[in-house]
Amino acid sequence: MTTLRVTLACGPYDRTEALRTGAVRPEGIDLVYVPIQSPPEIFARMITNRAFDASEMSCAHALIHRGQGDFPFVAIPVFPSRMFRHGYIFVNTTSGIRAPKDLEGKRIGVPEYSQTAAVWIRGLLQHEYDVSLETIQWYAG
Known part of the structure; x- marks a missing residue:
């Protein structure tokens, strides 16, 4: 079985720590976890340069860019930084x-x-x- 190599950029969250350390390995995927401290940096690099295969993206930024017709991504409703505000x-x-x-x-x-x-x-x-x-x-x- 061939594995799919995927780069994932994400902030430092307790919910994604097992992916970052490799304690959890998605089946069939060679995951390259790219930890970036600043979520706005992740969003900018993804929107501007398509720098990763997958990344976190704020809901608001995704909706704004989608509304402007500049969003060639598939958004899935998984938010690593979620809490009551x-x-x-x-x-x-x-x-x-x-x-x-x-x-x-x-x-x-x-x-x-x-x-x-x-x-x-x-x-x-x-x-x-x-x-x-x-x-x-x-x-x-």
């Missing part, structure tokens, strides 16, 4: 913000507006807490 909204303790609705009219910073975590958080705020996103000033960087 409810506990990842941090506020200044002197801001007077006590509930999600108090974020209306405020300034919120995110690493990237299109970052999947930021997309999920906007969805949470709007759909679970009825926060009007249009009233918020968003800062990326």
